[in-house]
Amino acid sequence: MEAQLPATSIIPRVGGLTLAQWQRLGLAAVLIVAVALPFVVGNYRVFQFTLAMIYAIALLGLNMLTGFNGQFSLGHGAFYAIGAYTTAIMLDRWGIAYGWTIPVAGLVCLVVGFLFGLPALRLEGLYLALATFALALAAPQILKYFEGWTGGVQGIVIIKPAAPFGLPLNEDEWLYFLTLAILIVLFALARNLLRGRVGRAMVAIRDHHIAAETMGVNSALYKSLTFGVSALYTGIAGSLGAIVVQFVAPDSFSIFLSINFLVGSVVGGLATISGAIIGGIFILFVPNMAELVSKAAPGAIYGIFLIVFMYVMPGGIAGSLKMVIHRWFSGNAPAVNAGKVATK
């Protein structure tokens, strides 16, 4: 097998395995742990990990928009809220099976995100951040206003679904596996998308939108579609969040949720896919840990955590890990003459 490779493409190995093989191994290990987890920890922890995965899906949506496409959003909590309320209203008002409400919530957010993305085309950088910030600020109030649908301040209570097909799982375990399955599918789709022509166009727009247009990239279309897809991911997360938490109320979707999403995607690592998972775990568990350290001032502890993290890992956790791993591998790579190469 190896003999077919031309001599110039000797792949660096660490411990006898290539980077791609290590990645596959790592992924397999994470999957095994993820599948085993509900059977070794208590129900409350299962619930927490489910929520962390839900955040990971939301963060992946935000990451596509901000990390890969360079559009800032301080308002993704609003799309999360729209997803959550779409599901809650469909369940509560119309008694539709929850399985159907998840894709519908995603589609509603896709459309809303796309439509929001259109006028947002005129805004860049900080101005876009402000516009999305306004969206997040308005969301809870709008939810309270349409009381007939949303239940106003009282919100809507949702009943946790039981495991189907007589699976030997309790409700928490079932929702955990359902979320895990959805997460795997959504992450696989995002990875494919980001590695292909569309993903390259998204990054090209982020890096140099004029050059991207000159290469034929319709940046307006890509930016609004990316806004839509980003909202779709976050909306599906919101929908799952409503089912798992069994409750939606306007105040669960305050501006802090949006800010938390931004924190999670930056800490996890912008423009990385795995960073979304790390970020999801971070925004769920680290504030709790901060509370354990100091009951009096958890906010201050959390703040210090954040500052130290950003100082030690400026590329986010996933970004920094990637760098270390690449350095490690290139240390073992056959020397490549990277400096000067003669023109043909």
Place this chain on the structure above:
Amino acid sequence: MSETYSFPPAAAGAVDALLSVRGLTVRFGGIVALDAVSFDVKQGTIAGLIGPNGAGKTTLFNCLSRLYTPNAGTIAFAGRPILRLPPHRIAPLGIGRTFQNLALFPRMTVQQNVMVGAHSLTRSDYVSNALRLPWARREEARTLEIAEELLEYLGLTALRHVPAEGLPFGTLKRVELARALAGRPRLLLLDEPAGGLNHEEVDELGETVRAIRDQRNVTVLLVEHHMNFVMNISNQVVALDFGRKIAEGTPAEVQANPEVIRAYLGTDAA
């Protein structure tokens, strides 16, 4: 040399003009960056655009890429007016370009940069990419093939997985050239391609540009300050000064033109 080209006044309306620019005028506030400029570029030739700094050369390129909208005038490519098209519709027509001060995607690898150059040749979208549909995978393989061929052609293969950010200026100029060629252009606009290159590299670049014209059937319009370079490889030269066309013709004619000499001596003295 068998330079059988003769350049009648632009108004004669050569049928085989791939590009024709007529009365192009661009004003920025009080500055007239282009003042009723007209010329043609024939299919299969190399045309040089010269002029002192600030003469309006880059502005003209930016009109061709539709990054600027001129105040007056028309531009036709292959007989088709292009001034109503948005910038992203220019590459699909077959017009590629490089930038004077580089406009690469710094955090993408050299290979990815070149692959973006093939964007206008390809069709796959959000759904087909996310699902990796068979046709989208075939298209991706073809894009990679195009990029690899060009990286090889321009001696960039060893750098394919290196981010563009941080590479030497001259190398990045070549990456831009590869990216522009990846769109299989019929007309290639090169804005100061020899910038930052040493003597030897400038000679090599001349060979490369000729080869691009001859082997890839690309018509070239290039802006350059290296006079030897321009005069050696161009079939036709257009000279601008303060936005006005002051001369047009064969390299020998333009070099002998008193106005051109004055424009260049004038800048030297300034």
